[in-house]
Amino acid sequence: MSPHDVPTNLGPIQALLGVAESVTADGDPATLLQSVATRLRSAVPFDFLGVLIHDPAAGLMRLTLFVSADPGRVHPCPDTTPLDSPGGLVWQTQEPMLISDLRSETRFPAMQPIWERFGMQSAYYVPLTTARRKLGTIFFAREDAHTHESDELELLRFAARQAAVAIDNALVAADVARLQDELRAERDRLQLLLDVTTAVVAHLDLRGLFRAIASVLRRVVPVEYASLALHDPVRNGWDLHALDFPTGKGGYLRESLHVPFAGAPASLAFTARAPVALTRDELQAMSDHAPVARALVAEGIRHWCCVPILSRDRVLGTVNVGRIADQPFTPVEREWLDRVSGPVGLAVENALAFRQIEELKNKLAAEKHYLEDEIRTEHGFAEIVGASPGLGEVLKQVEVVAPVDTAVLILGETGTGKELVARAIHRLSKRAGRTFVKLNCAAIPTGLLESELFGHEKGAFTGAVARKVGRFELADGGTLFLDEVGDVQPDLQPKLLRVLQEQEFERLGGTRTLRTDVRVIAATNRDLGKMVASGQFRADLFYRLNVFPVRLPALRERLEDIPLLVRYFVAESARKLNRPVRTIPDAAIEKMVKYPWPGNVRELQNFIERCVLLSPGTELRVPANELPDIPPPATSGGVQTLVEAEREHIRAALAAAKGKVGGPGGAAARLGMKRTTLQSKMKKLGVTLDDPPGDNE
Structure with a gap:
């Protein structure tokens, strides 16, 4: 600094030393300016000190820092363009501007209301500039009209140069800190994706897969509830395949729950193909038409978020999370959930493919064993032999009913060839290329008949050491022949009716609903009409089986x-x-x-x-x-x-x-x-x- 740059009296010199000491001390820009203002006031009286920083993205001058002797006099200050304020003009020209009487200033009409609101009557604007960049402007204002002496102006310019360096350093430090935070956040995101990918590789079971993913998610997005819902286009709804809700009451919300599409919270994310967040009040408003929303409210969920799982441009399902705490999901948390949905979609698709392959493998193995048993079984005759009118009428009925999937009930005495007619119907049907599966309902103990029909899961009952594929699952795409159907016990008849009507069932001891495409041909030597009248056989099941009755004549009748x-x-x-x-x-x-x-x-x-x-x-x-x-x-x-x-x-x-x-x-x-x-x-x-x-x- 030259001798011309430093005041000769002791007061300004002390002020300069104080300013230099303030700007070299560690601290944020607001604290720095407060210290500079305190030091300068001993040499140059002023009432306000402010910093206007230029925002290049918006093209505006923003009042970033402000110091006043009376904090109660501080009011919000709108942003201005560089042409509408003296601070903007000083930033552009890099020349200081002294306005001794702001009331008579006519170049900046938009600033008059602001000056009046703050009570300013004079101001000195100085550019804030460093060797790296033009930051903006610093101004010193007073509540009275005042013309500063040259040494006072020089002292303020000196303070501005020192403050510019300190503010620039502080902004650089803030930028570095922000970048470090962003890098840490990106590192956490990448770590999360790596952990999710690890879970994807380690699990092929949907339930185990999602529990691993939910554990990873909770490290970033704290939630009490997490579930995986897959879209079922056949039934137009949602199947809850995995549920992670340690604090749940265990009521309506459970795994394998089917939720109708209309009104379900997940349907909003499905339609929007984007994350959807709902509050407790919004869930409450949906509860009249959506039982799942009503159940979430009853469980105490206050904030809810559904994220669609996209794979190959289609929505496989949704990841659903909920909070009991009154803490809304932030945009950052929604972004995290959305980023995780990508690998989750791949994992879900792989798990579903693995499940389908496993089920097909088990079914093919069961079909192989069944057909091997069929080959070893001697049916006694392979063709329908006879030329009587009674038998001819039966064959005509077979030709009529075989091409369609109508249920057939074959009536006849023991030994008349009911199974042979059932096989003839199968051979003439469009299902001839698939399996013909038979089951004699009278030959299997009552306690095991349900397992034979629908299968069972491992551990469903004593002796169930492995999963068993039932006859309905085995006959999928083919024909199931239920011989002696009149011997099905009453407690099993409703389940048989359901699979005939809905084409869906659950394995014994299982919770997952399975679908099957089976044509059922039943046979009996009993009078089902009398059994219905006596209450031994359900009327609705009888009507479902008796769509197309075929009566076989006894041998004495032909x-x-x-x-x-x-x-x-x-x-x-x-x-x-x-x-x-x-x-x-x-x-x-x-x-x-x-x-x-x-x-x-x-x-x-x-x-x-x-x-x-x-x-x-x-x-x-x-x-x-x-x-x-x-x-x-x-x-x-x-x-x-x-x-x-x-x-x-x-x-x-x-x-x-x-x-x-x-x-x-x-x-x-x-x-x-x-x-x-x-x-x-x-x-x-x-x-x-x-x-x-x-x-x-």
């Missing part, structure tokens, strides 16, 4: 088919047993035509196989005592019911076997069934060994 069946079974049995039997005496066929065959085609098949086995040469030998002359069951008042006919057939077989139930020549062998099965039917139909044939109770 006597003209017996010779054809005999020849067919003789050829099949001779081939299977490696016997030379080729001819059948007419007397043997005539005798078989006269026999009533209580066990129908199945009994005839077993009888022929036994005859082939006992024939020593090429001619079929029929034992004389095997087919006694048994008159057909008498009918009273018209056609017998199936139950009455079955009861009479059993009585006739018992009479022919002279009361012998099991063993060779016993009633069970004549009927083509096991001894235990016959005893079970006798108990069900009320048949005893003392009942004579034809005794209708």
Whole structure:
């Protein structure tokens, strides 16, 4: 500094030293200016000190710092353009400006109201400039009109130069701090994305995946509630696949919950394809039409945010978070959630693909085992044999109903070939290329029938050591044949009705709803109409199964088919047993035509196989005592019911076997069934060994 730059009297020198000391001390710009103002007032009286910083982005002069002897005199000051204020003009020209009387200043009309509001009558504006940049302007103002002496102006210019360096350094430090904060924030974001990516790689199960992601999110966005909802376009709604709510009451909100699309909070994010934040009041307003919103309010959620999960330009679902604390989600937090949704979308898509592959693999394995069992099972005959009018009518009905997916109920006595007709319907349908799955409802204990139909999860009951695929899941895309459907217990009938109507079910012990596309063909030898009347069978299930009934005639009702069946079974049995039997005496066929065959085609098949086995040469030998002359069951008042006919057939077989139930020549062998099965039917139909044939109770 030259001698001309420094005042010669002691007061200004002390002020200069004080200013230099102030600007070299650490502190923020506001504290610095307060100290400078205090030091300068001892040498140059003024009432206000202010700093106007130029904002290049907005092109405005902003009053950034302001010091007043009376803090109560400080008022908000609007921003001005460089042309509308002396501070802007000084910044542009870099020349100081002294205005001794602001009331008579006419160049800046927009500033007059501001000066009057502050009570300023004179001011001295000095540019704030450093070697790096032009910052703005500093001004010193008084409440009275005043013309400063030259040494006072020089002292103020000196203070301005010192303050400019200090303010510039402070702004640089602030910029550095801001950049450091931004770098730390970006580092945290990258770390979050890395942690999310690690979770994506480590988990293929949706539940485990989301719990890992929720744990990562809570480090950045504190929440009490987190869930993953996936969009179900088939049912037009949301499925809650994962829930992380440690403080929840465990009521309505649960995993595997299905939420209708209309009115759901997640639907807002789905439609907007952007994060949506809701307050408690907004959730309350939605609660009349959205049970999930009502449940969130009941759980105490005060702030809610849904973020859509986008993958390949489609919305897979939403990540939902909620807070019980009254702390709204900030824009930064929404941005964090939105950035996380990208890797979450990839993870969800991978998890869904893995689940689908796993389910298909399990289903294919189950189909393989099932078909292997089918191959090992001997069906007895592979074609429908016969030319009678009754059988011809059945085949016409099969041709009519096979191409459509209508439910079919096949009615007929035991052994009439109900499964064979069901297979014929499947072969002629559009599902012929998929699996034909059968289940005899009477052959499986009641406690296990539900597991056979719908499958079960591991640990669903004692002995459930692994997940089991049920018949409905196994038959997806194909046909399911439910034989003896009349034996389904009443407590299982509502579940069977649901899967028939809605095409959806849950595995035993599971919570996830599964969908299936199955055509159901049912069969029974019982009178379902009477069972409905007696309350043993649900009426709505009966109507659902009985859409297209097909009644198979008993063998005694199509006597003209017996010779054809005999020849067919003789050829099949001779081939299977490696016997030379080729001819059948007419007397043997005539005798078989006269026999009533209580066990129908199945009994005839077993009888022929036994005859082939006992024939020593090429001619079929029929034992004389095997087919006694048994008159057909008498009918009273018209056609017998199936139950009455079955009861009479059993009585006739018992009479022919002279009361012998099991063993060779016993009633069970004549009927083509096991001894235990016959005893079970006798108990069900009320048949005893003392009942004579034809005794209708």
